[in-house]
Amino acid sequence: MSNNLDDLKKIYDDIQVPENLSEFVDISLVKGRSRMKKENIKKGWIKGFVASVAVFTVFTISINTMPAFANSLVDVPIVGKLVKVLQFKNGEASGGKITDGTDANSINIKKNASNETIVINFTNNKDNKVTDNVAHFKVDYKSNPTTMTFTINGARALTAEKDFETIKKSSYVSDIYKNMILDDSAVKFTIVFNKPIKYEVKEYKDPARIVIKLTQDKDESTKTVYAVRTLSNEFGENLGIIEDQLFQQLNVRTLKDNKGTFCVEAGVFNTKAEAEAKIKDLATKYGENLKFVVEERGNLEIPKQIK
Known part of the structure; x- marks a missing residue:
């Protein structure tokens, strides 16, 4: 201005x-x-x-x-009216109101002695003014590794991508990245955590924001897991088609690997035998159209690139 x-x-x-x-x-x-x-x-x-x-x-x-004023409030207590504390069922929760033309404008982080808080702020994509209500959104939490994926509907922009490098400075976050999504009226991004976490997600209005409070889950131990996943793909439309095809029947997630490419994961299992049985089931459903492999890794490790 x-x-x-x-x-x-x-x-x-x-x-x-x-x-x-x-x-x-x-x-x-x-x-x-x-x-x-x-x-x-x-x-x-x-x-x-x-x-x-x-x-x-x-x-x-x-x-x-003034959006800039609202977004600068990360160092003071959360302002706005609490709409609800999200209740997760099978790792999923949703909130917000159906709208269009929203911009997930910025993401801030506040560090405290025993926890950290991530704040997602929203503006109107047309005039960049702070919105009263959060756009309709879905949160998908999964472990092995620990991730939280946000799908925001009615959003035409993800200006908050500019803040991703800052969020990576969190002591809880190892990565944050934009996901491929074929719907041009929605945006999607994933936060990857470097340790087991306990979390609380709240929705606020006046102004609109999503607030994620993070603390370490010291009760969860490290272990070896067996992931059923696709081969690595470059970020693009083909990746979106694979996820969309699998999402109709499976609760999948897209993960960035250690080389910056992406795979679609169809499940994580405690034994190799369980993972191989899952691959046989997928082969029956999808034939040779999609190739799945079993990847052995630590439960906090990100996938490796497999071509």
Whole structure:
């Protein structure tokens, strides 16, 4: 946003101050004076109260008109109205409202002594203003390795991709990347965690945001697992077609491998025999159209490139 006088005047003119603001302040002042008399409070209290009202008003206006201001709040407690704490069933949960033209505009991270919080912020793709409600979204949590995939419907942009490198600085995150999706009215991305986690996902409105609180799950131990997956593919339409084809019948996920290519994973098993039985089942359903292999790896390891 430029700082010339015309732009600043427009911002000033566009600010909507509640019609009854002066009445609210007057009533508050009367109450304040009454309280001063009853409790013999110093006169400085009344000035402080007026200042608080003014700060609250400017804060509210700023949140609803300036995305940059809202996104800078990562270092203060989460603002907005809590819509719900997501309840996961079989690793899946959803929320938000059906809309169109949303931009997953930014992702911030806040580090605390015992946990970290990731905040996904939303704006309107047309005018870049903070939206009141989160677009309809789905969260898919899986382990081995631990991932959380977000599919946001009605979204035309993922400007938050610019923040991916910053999110990788989290002590819990090993990678974050955009997923291929054939629907041009949705965006999808995956967060990969470098340790077992306990998580809590909350949806907020006014302004719209998804908040993920992360703590380490110290009870989960490392082990060897056997993954049933496709060969590695470059990021592109073919990858999206494979996932879309499998997604109709299987609860699959797409993972980036150690060389930057991608595979579609159809399941993770505790024994090699279970994994091989799954491949036989898939061969019956898909024939030679798709080739699956068994990959042995640690439960926190990302896949290796297999051509």
